Every structure is written in structure tokens, then in C-alpha cells.
Amino acid sequence: MTALVIAEHDNQHLKSATLNAITAALGCAPEVHVLVLGSTCSAVASQAAGVQGVSKVIHIDAPDLTHPLAETLSAQVISFLKSVGSTYTHVLFASTASGKNIAPRVAALLDVAQISDITKVISADTFERPIYAGNAIATVQSGDAVKVITVRTTGFDAAKEGGAPSAAVESVQPVSHPALSEFMGQEVAVSDRPELTAAKVIVSGGRALGSQEKFAEVLTPLADKLGAALGASRAAVDAGYAPNDWQVGQTGKIVAPELYVACGISGAIQHLAGMKDSKVIVAINKDPEAPIFSVADYGLEADLFEAVPEWVKLL
């Protein structure tokens, strides 16, 4: 039994979510390989070769793999899997925007079910995954020959990076295929802050912030002092106070930092689904009945516009 992890990267560095997927893969099968698909991305392949537990890296390089389009990437994954017969029993992706985009396409082309967002590996064919916004945990068993899986990163520790590459890197020729879609451009915010899903501390704001200006003015100093990433509730994102990729919740980002600070967030079940696995939760809210207090380790019933600046002064 061998598991194949599809690496996520920007052609220079491996995304940390892949390290969590590697840990999940090691629970599925004794041997783990990593498939790196990209354009001039040999640095990523050697980085993957240095991750503990990885015994082989397959590197496929092609100019049209610069941006991970689902059609192109899945076609390459499928032709690689077909070329190696029945070597792989598991194909794993991190459950990121990119992984969620590509994995079901691979599963459908293999005519197998996909097991989404696993949080635990029970055995090679049995997994735990949350359903109904995390209000229930299902234990599911797959009867398919190949298990296509997306891994909820908060469920697994990151595999350690061992420095010197220890696994062999094998280059495989890309296949050509018709282009069905074309990458036009992207607007990605450049920030010095830690990435939301990998941050140790998250400061998150809700509708109570009242405006985009106030959101930034009140929460940024706290996030700076705590070295935190900024997050938001759906209400705050919908109202335009924060960008969409900051949304924490059932259908946004799932996070589990050491410290999660919820400011002016009432705590709808959809929001709690995205952050209730955080180690320590702090809630600052004026409303004593806010559901967020039912999951908070430390609740401060206060006006956030006074409490947050006061906290910043003490840090």
C-alpha cells in the first residue's frame, strides 16, 4: 500500500497544508510519495524530498502548470496514475481552495467516491469526517480500490521538514491535452501576517465593528502586538468590512490556532464550525447572551471599542 500526496505550492515553496496531508497519508499507508506538478518548480520537489516520512517525490514540470487549473492538473494526475498501474491505494489533497477544486475531478475520472475533509484516519479504508457544520462526526468506510481524500489540515500535525533531501526525486514527462480553461489573472493580497490557516494566533472581527475603517483601525494594532492573522465572520465579510478570504466558518476557512480572539462576533453555528477546535478561545462581546461565550475559555463582556485598545496598551 502506497499513498500519493498531491503537493500544493507556488512553484517556489511547498504550502504548509501539504505537510498536514503527508501526516494523514502516513496514517493510511506505510509508504508515502509526493507528486509535485508545476512550472520550473524543482525547488519544491527537493523541499518535498526533505519532509520526514516521504520516500519518493515525483516531479512533473510543464509551462501550462504555472497556475493550478483543475482541468490541466487532474489530467496530469490521472495519466500519471494510469502509467503506474495499481501502485497507489490512496490519493490525498489538502482541503484548501485548490485541493477542493481538483480532488473531486480526479475522483470522478477514477470512478471512485471522494472522502472530503477527513479529520482522523481509523484504518486504511475508514475515516472520520465532520458533517452538518461539525455538529456531527461521521465514521465512513470506503469500498473503492483507490481512496481519493481531502485532508482537513487542523486534524493532523504538520510533518517535519528534515533539512537535507532524503527521498529520491523522479522526473516524469507531462502529457499534452486540450486546454478547456485559461488563467486570466489574480488579485492576491500581499501581507506580512501569518497565513490564516497556519497562524498560531488569530484576531477575528464581526459585524459589531461597523465599517471597514473601524475593522482595520481597532483590530490591526491587536493583531500586530499578538503577531496574529486577521479573520472575520461571514457577516463582516458580507458587509464588506473584511476580504472574503478572511472568512472563518463552515464554508470559509477552518482554523485551529493556539489562541483565537473573537471580537464582536455573536457565534452562529456556521462560525463556530470553523474555529471551535482552537486551543484557547477569547470572546469579547457586549451581549451577555451571545452564543460565542458558550465555547469561549475566557469571555469578556465589554464594548470592544474600549476593551481592544485597552488590551493593546497592556501588551
Next chain:
Amino acid sequence: MKILVAVKRVVDYNVKVRVKSDQSGVDIANLKMSMNPFDEIALEEAVRLKEKGLATEVIAVSCGVTQCQETLRTAMAIGADRAILVETTTELEPLGVAKILKALVEREQPGLIILGKQAIDDDCNQTGQMLAALAGISQATFASKVELSGEGVKVTREVDGGLETLSLKLPAVITTDLRLNEPRFVTLPNIMKAKKKQLDTLTPESLGVDVSPRIKMLKVCDPPTRSAGVKVQDVASLMDKLKNEAKVV
């Protein structure tokens, strides 16, 4: 150009479900059921494209039990022209639904197929991508903007870190994210009109699709509960707790 929209009947998003005591599943008997919120956004987008004169017909499809008819009537009240129910009592998985939709795509030849990015019950986030793969067509998931023109469609997608824009050849599959649009309210006159619209019923068998489950649900449990902690009096005592008790600052 026709647009096909897939809609799923799910437990209403405001209802908190309970796990059955025998751990065989989630108890959904007598709960309020609604259209999956992401599918409502999908339907709204399709109806808006028709209203702009960019589409000729909007067809709503649902797969599942007889009661999905109610979801389809709602879809027609929002503005779908007709509806198709693919009726089965088999517990459907995304792969099975994708196969049904692929068979309907072959029949109806739509230019666009719009689906919600994920259903809020099983939280799978698979069906749209699987349909695109099986039909051998392009996909744009997690859409926040759709611009249709002639032979193609430009879609802005919500991705980790920001937004991405793709240009797709038609036919294409689009799955919707929250910021794409705000669905309209259903009006009483439109509910009345929807009752007269055409609703066809098919079965997976009549479409030649095998929907037998691939995944066995062994058990369903409650998640580990997180108990409420303490309320602190002021910012100073919050700092003290975080420093000396939780040791996270």
C-alpha cells in the same frame, strides 16, 4: 442557451441537528427542510442571466426523494422555467448525483450548469467538479462573479489569499460562493405561477445511471463538546489569565 441548475433539499441552515442515540445517523425527521443556500445563489444567478437576455431557459434539477418536488417548486417560484426530479430513495453520494446530472446534460445540452459549491448537510463540496470531469468540460468553482459573453464565460473565483479570474469555454460548470449574489425573496404570485410550471419525474434507472453507494456510514457521533469557560471582569484579568493560566501570550 439553456442553463441547468442543480438544487438539493437539505435541513434548513437555522436548524441544529441531533445525532440519533443509536449512532446510525442524524435525526432529520420532522425538521424544517429548505433549498441548500448555495443552490439558491446558483438559481438566482441563472435567472438573472436569463433576465439579461443571455439565456433562453433555466431548468432546475433535484435528485432524491418525492419531497424534493417542494424544493423544485421553490426553484420555479424563484424563476426556473421548468424542473426535473430524478427520484430515488437510495441515499445519494456526490458521484451518483454527478452521473445523473451528466446524463441530463447530454439530454438537455445546456451551455452552463450552475451548482452550489457545497451542500450544508454532508459538506462534501464535490458534485460540480465531478460533473465537469465526467462531462469532459471546464469548471470554475467558488464563483463570486460571472460574466457571460458569446462563446465563453469569465469567472472570478474566491481562492485562498484572494481572487482569481478564469476564462472558460462553453459548456462549463460553475459552482457558487456566498458573494456571487443575494437571492430574491419568493413572492406569492410567483409561488402560484410555479404550481403551473412543468415538473418531469425521471429515475436514475431510466437514465441508465448506477447510483449504488460506494461509502458505508459506520456510525455518526456527537463532536467532542467544548464547555464554556469563565467570564473575566476586565481586560487586566483577561491578560492575567492568558499569561499565567493559559500561557498563550
